[in-house]
Amino acid sequence: MTDAPRPDDDTLTAEYALGLLEGEELLAARGREASDPSFAAAVAWWQDRLAPMLDEISPATPRAEVWRRIEEALDGAAPSAEVIDLRNRMRRWQVFGTVSAAAAAAIAVFAFTFMTLPTTPQVQPQAEAPLVASVPIADTDLRLAVTYLPDRGELLVSASGLTADGVHDHELWLVPQDDTPLLSLGVVAPGEERRVTLEPAVAAKMADGAPLLLTREPLGGKPEGVDAGPVVAEGQLKKI
Amino acid sequence: MRGRLPVKPASAAARERLKAAMARLAGGDRGALEEIYRATSAKLFGICLRILGDEKEAEDALQDVYINLWRRADRYDPGRASPIAWLATFARNRAVDRLRAGKLRQASVGEEEAAPIADASPLAEDLLIDAEREARVHQCIEKLEDEPRSAIRSAFFEGRTYADLAESSGTPLGTMKSRIRRALARLKTCLEKGE
Secondary structure: OOOOOOOOHHHHHHHHHHOOOOHHHHHHHHHHHHHOHHHHHHHHHHHHHHHHHHHHOOOEOOOHHHHHHHHHHHOOOOOOHHHHHHHHHHHHHHHHHOOOHHHHHHHHHHHHHHHHOOOOOOOOOOOOOOEEEEEEOOOOOOEEEEEEEOOOOEEEEEOOOOOOOOOEEEEEEEOOOOOOOOEEEEEEOOOOEEEEEOOHHHHOOOOOOOEEEEEEEEOOOOOOOOOOOOEEEEEEOEEO | OOOOOOOOOHHHHHHHHHHHHHHHHHOOOHHHHHHHHHHHHHHHHHHHHHHHOOHHHHHHHHHHHHHHHHHOHHHOOOOOOOHHHHHHHHHHHHHHHHHHHHHHHHHHHOOOOOOOOOOEOOOOOOOOOOHHHHHHHHHHHHOOOHHHHHHHHHHHHHOOOHHHHHHHHOOOHHHHHHHHHHHHHHHHHHHHHOO
8 A cells, every 4th residue: 555665663653643544554553552552652642742732623512412412321321331341241141142052051151150250360271261352333332242262263243233224334353463464354244143163364363352343344345455444443352 | 723822720720620530430430421521521522523524423423432431431541641631632533533434424325414513612611731742742843844744734633644635635645655754753853852
């Protein structure tokens, strides 16, 4: 995409903070921000120093309705972010319980240990522990729930509640932690729970802490040889 | 737009109050969210409105900002910047994301909404981000050559990417990148001198 040489991190973090990047360069920078603390700190350095420019903009009072809408959106949610997160995790188990009997059994075990031992991390053999990610979809209450079962090499993606707009698809990407190119985890099926078996090369990069990104693409997913579309949501795989 | 109010003595106290509210927010205090909203929504709405240029879109963006703030209150690091700088950056980034997603939507649907004009609020408490650094970044930006300066400003305020900037100015992408990268290196040196 570029005929200029690959920039150093000083430049790249400035480009990212300003919003100059797009396509895969943007995806890669977001991934590094999520997984590389020194990169994230350099981005923050730029953001903090550029932020005063925003003082140029005159304030404007939003309509009272906006606060009411925010309250409505939060009502019914638990009083703390932590509890909301916990509730979402529990809801996810219920959703996935329907996917397959084997997965449901595995999930029930984890849900049980999670409920009874909320503060004690479970020591699980690394290869066996599922990886989960909850990817909040911008502007909505919806979350894309992603679960990876390493022993089966299976990825479960739940997009229940999402509706198709007929013009776009959303594609899920794994940002490998070794700076290699992004790997597609496939197009998300709106309103469905989809189970796929990952290629071994992709499965090998599914790791605790690896960022996931969701991009908006033309129907059918990112066309070959074209930059990825805008990032609409992001999350991170976590071992449970 | 360069004329700015002098920093009011009240703004340091306002920032401390905001910092305290952010800490309570991380503890799950709903009242803290309302306090933060009252203190900052005019500033953040101004930012969303400027970037999106549409009141409806700006309202949606603002809603999204505070809902996300509530859900991920732990994201703000009190040791980092002033809370208002962090919130303003957060709002700016969400608005830019929305702008880009919207452009795609508009391109495919081919429809554009009318953009009503919002009331400016001269009464909103003016939480300035940071008086010293404000001076610094403006001073440093002013030192850049005209072309890269205006490109950097439109990236920041209008969410324009390298590709947008190259296309609208009829400059090859590589040339645009090299030009801006040189300017960013100068900008960094200048900002560091102010540390």
